[in-house]
Amino acid sequence: MVYSYRLKLKHYFWIAVVLITVLSVVLPGRTQQNISFDSLFQTSTVSALAAGVYDGETTFKELKNYGNFGLGTVNALDGEMIGLDGKFYQVKSNGVAYTIPDSTKTSFAAVTFFKSEKVINLQGTMNYQQMQQSLERQLPTKNFPYAIRIQGTFPYLKVRSVGKQTPPYRPLVDVAKDQSIFELKNVRGTLVGFRTPNYMQGINVSGYHLHFITENRKTGGHLLDGKFQNVQVEIDAKSDIKIALPKTTQFEQADLEDDKAAEVNKIK
Ligand SMILES: [Zn+2]
Incomplete structure (x- = not known):
């Protein structure tokens, strides 16, 4: 026994x-x-955001599994979102940056694990449009989306934020008419964002989309224009794209048949 x-x-x-x-x-x-280090993850689409789908179901806690870097907004379109070094901030329409709690949800976000693959030096002084044209000439290819990071001191930046919305939601183009604009001078911080190929129009905005956060993480916003001097642009090509569509009534019932994203290009 x-x-x-x-x-x-x-x-x-x-x-x-x-x-x-x-x-x-x-x-x-x-x-x-x-966690694929080469993937670009996004929740919902820009077309849906343009149509007024301002509530999503993804929390920032979940979002952090897919990236430590990125941009977007939070539910009810309550400001501009910036993700940098694993921390997520929202710049509300008063221009103040707040740390986003893990339980907050996002209606649109694009994130990735940023890895600087190539540095492009842009010599001279230029505005935002000239900077984009200059970058276009130096990108290795235009057929991958790129995550973009620009750190430094900027002589001038014009940024905006949008106010928190209440249902019934208006289309983004209407909401943008009430945007708050802030002008920052000789400001240190980081521009965070993406360049998206034309073929992604509708899913995201085609071209450049950058958000700014100051070094002291006190303010920032969606970049409208600026003055750039000898900037170093770090890029990271993404070959893997993941999109999580919200399984909500709002998304199901939104009219996404028209080219809503084209409207967004006018206000970006
Ligand atoms: Zn933006």
């Missing part, structure tokens, strides 16, 4: 060893599967 009892214990011990070994191999593998 004593002998067989010991045998059982031995069996349990070895079953436990095998289970722990298998789980330690399988579980980390699963986590890594969700």
Whole structure:
């Protein structure tokens, strides 16, 4: 009797060893599967945002699994969102940047794990449009979306934010008419954003989309224009795109048949 009892214990011990070994191999593998360092992840689409779908179901806690860098907004279109170094901020229409709680949800966000692959030096002084033209000439290819980071001191930046909305939601183009505009001079901070190929129009905005956050994380917003001097632009090409569409009545019932994103290009 004593002998067989010991045998059982031995069996349990070895079953436990095998289970722990298998789980330690399988579980980390699963986590890594969700975090691809070359993927651009976004919630909802710009067309839906343009149509007034201002409530999403993804929390910032969930969003952090897909990136430490990016831009977008929060539910009810309550300001401009900036993600940098794993922290997420919203610049509300009063121009103040707040840290976003993990439980807050987003209606539109594009995030990635930023890895500086190439630095493009732009010599001279230029406005936002000239900076875009200059960058266009130096991109390795225009067929991948790029995450873009520009750190430095900027002589002048013109940024905007939008106010929190209440249902029934108006289209984004109407809301943008009430935007707050802020002018920042000799300001240190980081521009965070993306350049998206034309073929993604509707899913995202085509071309450049940048948000700014000051070094002290006190203010920022969606970039409208600026004066740039000898900037270093860091880029990171993304070959893998993931889109999570909101399974909400608001999204289901939105009219996305028209080219709503084209309207957004007028206000970006
Ligand atoms: Zn924006």
